[in-house]
Amino acid sequence: MQFGVFTVGDVTPDPTTGRTPTEGERIAAMVAIAKAAEDAGLDVFATGEHHNPPFVPSSPTTLLGYIAAQTTRLQLSTATTLITTNDPVKIAEDYAMLQHLAGGRVDLMLGRGNTGPVYPWFGKDIRDGVALAVENYALLRRLWREDVVDWSGTHRTPLQSFTSTPRPLDGVPPFVWHGSIRTPQIAEQAAYYGDGFFHNNIFWPMEHTAAMVDLYRRRWEHHGHGPADTAIVGLGGQVFMRPRSQDAVAEFRPYFDVAPVYGHGPSLEEFMATTPLTVGSPQQVIDRYAAMRDDVGDYQRQLFLMDHAGLPLEVVLEQIAILGEEVVPVLRRELAVGRPAHVPDAPTHASLVAAAGGAHDGTVYAPADDVTGASPEPV
Secondary structure: OEEEEEEOOEOOOOOOOOOOOOHHHHHHHHHHHHHHHHHOOOOEEEEOOOOOOOEOOOOHHHHHHHHHOOOOOOEEEEOOEEOOOOOHHHHHHHHHHHHHHOOOOEEEEEEOOOOOOHHHHOOOOHHHHHHHHHHHHHHHHHHHHOOOEEEOOOOOOOEEEEOOOOOOHHHOOOEEEEEOOOOHHHHHHHHHHOOEEEEOOOOOOHHHHHHHHHHHHHHHHHOOOOOHHHOOEEEOOEEEEOOOHHHHHHHHHHHHHHOOOOOOOOOHHHHHHHOOOEEEOHHHHHHHHHOHHHHHOOOOEEEEEOOOOOOOHHHHHHHHHHHHHHHHHHHHHHHHOOOOOOOOOOOOHHHHHHHOOOOOOOOOOOOOOOOOOOOOOOO
16 A cells, blocks of 8 residues: 655645745745655655646646656655646656656546636636546547547547657556546546546545445446456545644644635534544544545555645654654554455556566657658558
8 A cells, every 4th residue: 555645735824923935935845745755654745736826836747857856766646637727648748758757656646626717727618627537538548558649529629640759658658546526427437447546535524435436446347447346546634643632733723723725614623523634643643544444445545635734844844754653654554454465556657567568668760750740650
């Protein structure tokens, strides 16, 4: 099982000091958090994609490429890549390039996003959100799996004899997770293709999460990918820890109360009772997250949101150290107990290459043509 952290890159005032970091400080902090995650023995760092203040991660591949150069083991991902408003041709190119630069340590989570105005900013209509997700991903898959693509659809101009470059590393595209919190069509899409399903359940009760994951698992089996318990599932999470639970609650409360994502609403206690947010001791976090599989079954990836609501970087780094030293090792052991042998691990580049029968060079060798831009004819 993979454990890691994800960031949404919010630039939020610290309510205890009133200071707001600069965009440059926030970007540097995300890099520091990723490096700290690797040092703490975590498996994954994922970044969101946003194109509006108060968020800064508008270019996930730039950020992840920079982090790739400073890490050696960490799996790099997104949370999420906007499949609706990004051109699938550009996604295919950008993430294949990142895959090469990171030596395969890349996967991506696709989603529709949670900011309605982003659609017109990129020339799209939010009423086409699900249709865009379906059509754009169908094209993205072909671009990664076929050297020469002819394609026409509803939401972008046609492609004629197009080759996306670079080709995926070792001939194997990055693994794809489909992220959704409330859209059954996205769970169906993930199941149809045999991809991963990530339910970022940080604002939702477990009953809703369990229902969405169950739908995905049943449809995975329906589409012939194997038993329902072999489907690839990821969950979100939020924690804040101190040795004494009372100290954790007292320290985190001012951040919770005014946080732009959930402040000025339910109390901290109400939110902890109805969502995965766990503020307390490391043991309380262990108990809460070890019990997740009672609701969703054995799953493959658990990501935690740690750097939000204006928490200072030094506090976030302390939280990551606690996660790596006291929480994740215990969760790894506990969640391995009773896990059926046929339940797969989270896919990695190495496992995907092995499943494909080994690596092969996907480079498309063609004479230069800077006049027509034509790709080579398929052999």
